Amino acid sequence: MPGAPFLPLTRGSAPKIAELAGILADVRAGSLGGVLVDGFVPPALLGDLNRRLDTLAAQFPQVRLPGYDDLAAPPFLYGHSIVGASPDLVDYRAAVGPTATALNSLFDGIFPSAGFEEHFAQTLSLLAGTPAGRAVGAAGHPYAPATLRELPPGHQIALHIGNAFLCMPQAADLAATVDVGAQLSWFMPLQPADEGGDLIVYDLRWDAVSEHYARSTGSVRQQPAINHQLVELLPSTIIRPPPGALLVFDGGRFFHRVRPVGGATARRTLGGFVAWSRTGPGVRYWS
Amino acid sequence: MSETKGREALIGRALIDADFRSRLLQAPEATIAAEGYTVPAELVEQLKSVDPDQAAAAVADFDAAFADRKAAS
Numbered sequence: 001m002p003g004a005p006f007l008p009l010t011r012g013s014a015p016k017i018a019e020l021a022g023i024l025a026d027v028r029a030g031s032l033g034g035v036l037v038d039g040f041v042p043p044a045l046l047g048d049l050n051r052r053l054d055t056l057a058a059q060f061p062q063v064r065l066p067g068y069d070d071l072a073a074p075p076f077l078y079g080h081s082i083v084g085a086s087p088d089l090v091d092y093r094a095a096v097g098p099t100a101t102a103l104n105s106l107f108d109g110i111f112p113s114a115g116f117e118e119h120f121a122q123t124l125s126l127l128a129g130t131p132a133g134r135a136v137g138a139a140g141h142p143y144a145p146a147t148l149r150e151l152p153p154g155h156q157i158a159l160h161i162g163n164a165f166l167c168m169p170q171a172a173d174l175a176a177t178v179d180v181g182a183q184l185s186w187f188m189p190l191q192p193a194d195e196g197g198d199l200i201v202y203d204l205r206w207d208a209v210s211e212h213y214a215r216s217t218g219s220v221r222q223q224p225a226i227n228h229q230l231v232e233l234l235p236s237t238i239i240r241p242p243p244g245a246l247l248v249f250d251g252g253r254f255f256h257r258v259r260p261v262g263g264a265t266a267r268r269t270l271g272g273f274v275a276w277s278r279t280g281p282g283v284r285y286w287s
Numbered sequence: 288m289s290e291t292k293g294r295e296a297l298i299g300r301a302l303i304d305a306d307f308r309s310r311l312l313q314a315p316e317a318t319i320a321a322e323g324y325t326v327p328a329e330l331v332e333q334l335k336s337v338d339p340d341q342a343a344a345a346v347a348d349f350d351a352a353f354a355d356r357k358a359a360s
Contacts, residue, residue, distance in 0.1 A: 143309065159302075209299035211309075227335045228309070230301050233330060 004205040007033030007237050007254065014039040014123075014246075018142065022129030024283070027184055027250050028276065033201075034239075034249030035127060040188055050191050050268065052106055053078070058149070059102040063076055063097035065157075075155045077212070078102070079147035087169035089141070099144045111162055112117040117145050120285070124274060127248065128283045132274075135284035138176035143286035144272075148190070151197065151267040156260040159231055162252035162273065163206040167213065179277045180282045185251025186285075187271030189243045194263020201249070201256040203235040231255065297324045312337055 008250035012020045014037055024034035041049065052283075077084075079102075080095035100117065107116035112121065115135070124132035135143040150159065160223050162183050174180055241247040252275075261267045272287030291333045297319065301308040315334040319326060 204295055204299055204302075208295045209303055212300045212303045230298050233333050233337075234298055 005237075006235055007201050007250070009034045009036055009239070011036045011038070013037065013115070014042075017123065017126055021126055022114065024128040024184065024248060024274070025122075028182055029246065029263075030250070030253065032245060032250075033254075034184075036239075036241055037123070037127075037246040037248075038242065039244055040123065041110060041190075041248035043242070043244045046190060046243050049110065051111060053190070053268070056102060056106055059098065060107060061098055063095075073152045075149070075151045077147045077149055079144055079287065081147050082143065082174070083165060083168070085170045086193060089137075089170055092144075092170070093141055096142055096144045099147065100142075114250060119144065120197070123246065124283060126273070130276075131282040133282060133284060135174060135178050135217035135275075135286035137173035137266055139173060141173070143174065145285060145287065146270055146272040147287040149187075149267075149269050149271060151193070151261050151262050151269075153193070153259065153263060153266065156196075157258035159202075159228060159255055159257040161206055161209075161255045163210070164213065165252075165273075174286065177277065177279050178286075179278055180273075180275055181252070183252040183255075183273045183275040184248050185271070185273055186246065186248040187241070187269045188246045189241055189267070189269050191265065191268035192243055193261040193267040194265045196259045196262040198259045199239045199247075199256060200259055201239065201251075201254050202231050204231060204251050204255040226238050228257075292324045294316075294326045294330055297326055339342075 010020065010023060010032060011028075012035070017037060020035055020037065023032065023035050026174055027034055057078065061080050063077045063080045063084060065075045065084065067075065079099035080092050082089070082092055085092035102116060104115045106197075107119075110116070111119040114118075121132045121134075134145050137143065148158075163181060164187050165183070166175065166181055183256070239247065258267075272285055274283050274285045276282070277284050297311075301311050307318070307322075311334065315331050319331065
């Protein structure tokens with residue numbers, strides 16, 4: 001049932017981003033579902049960016065998404081997402097520095113006056129109306145600023161919800177410094193799929209499932225089992241950010257998934273998470 | 288926020304609570320009534336068309352995808 005207006009979005013453009021100042025506070029409060037900023041990366045530069053990624057791929061730590069180890073062309077990350085990390089974060093932390101360095105190399109010269117991370121932090125700061133910086137855990141370890149996700153034809157990203165991260169053991173370090181219980185998701189398409197690959201968000205909130213989520217496992221630790229047939233009985237909305245656009249949406253509060261990629265082209269996105277700091281003013285980002 | 292015992296709560300619980308999901312798909316009307324949910328009649332009819340075997344397979348696939356995390360937690 002696509003199209004139900006339960007997740008209102010505001011749309012603007014990078015040249016007029018000042019018009020969106022502070023808007024993430026509305027997303028955090030639940031009065032807005034998200035914000036779409038067209039032209040975060042100028043579309044004319046995306047072809048070059050994708051060619052660069054092909055060249056620089058070896059500079060990124062590359063991690064297959066869980067459950068796809070037997071496939072010849074599995075979905076994978078450029079970088080190491082905390083969601084798939086070990087509970088002690090040793091594997092994740094080893095990938096943070098190389099990922100940040102490779103991201104800055106990838107985006108070198110793309111933004112007129114700043115590198116990737118500086119430009120992204122400036123953008124987030126404006127959207128949030130408060131300073132933005134990379135997340136740092138309780139023990140002082142920095143988190144990765146973002147990851148790139150490559151979803152080959154035939155693959156999808158299964159139903160999930162950002163706040164389930166709270167239930168994972170690897171969340172504890174970050175939860176001490178960042179309000180991960182009210183996290184937002186963001187991504188930017190670098191290379192769209194020929195067909196499919198759309199984000200579909202369901203009118204199913206974390207509050208409706210968190211109690212059962214805990215009971216289903218005996219502790220609030222594990223990702224729930226999901227039934228796509230059932231969730232399709234709820235209202236949903238499809239979001240198709242154009243290539244180069246930055247979407248920040250309430251993926252912590254609402255279940256969502258990415259439809260299977262069709263055609264011959266892999267879907268490439270850059271993405272991560274944002275939440276408000278627990279240790280001072282500002283927002284923090286990680287992946 | 289939707290009602291606490293409405294459609295969203297029903298489907299949300301069914302996604303996560305395997306025993307409840309099984310009972311719901313085997314006997315939607317009786318389970319909904321017994322658990323005190325209030326949902327549109329249309330949803331009850333839609334639940335009758337859900338294939339439990341296919342649903343179980345989808346759940347198994349998803350569980351397999353996150354098996355490493357479960358083992359670690």
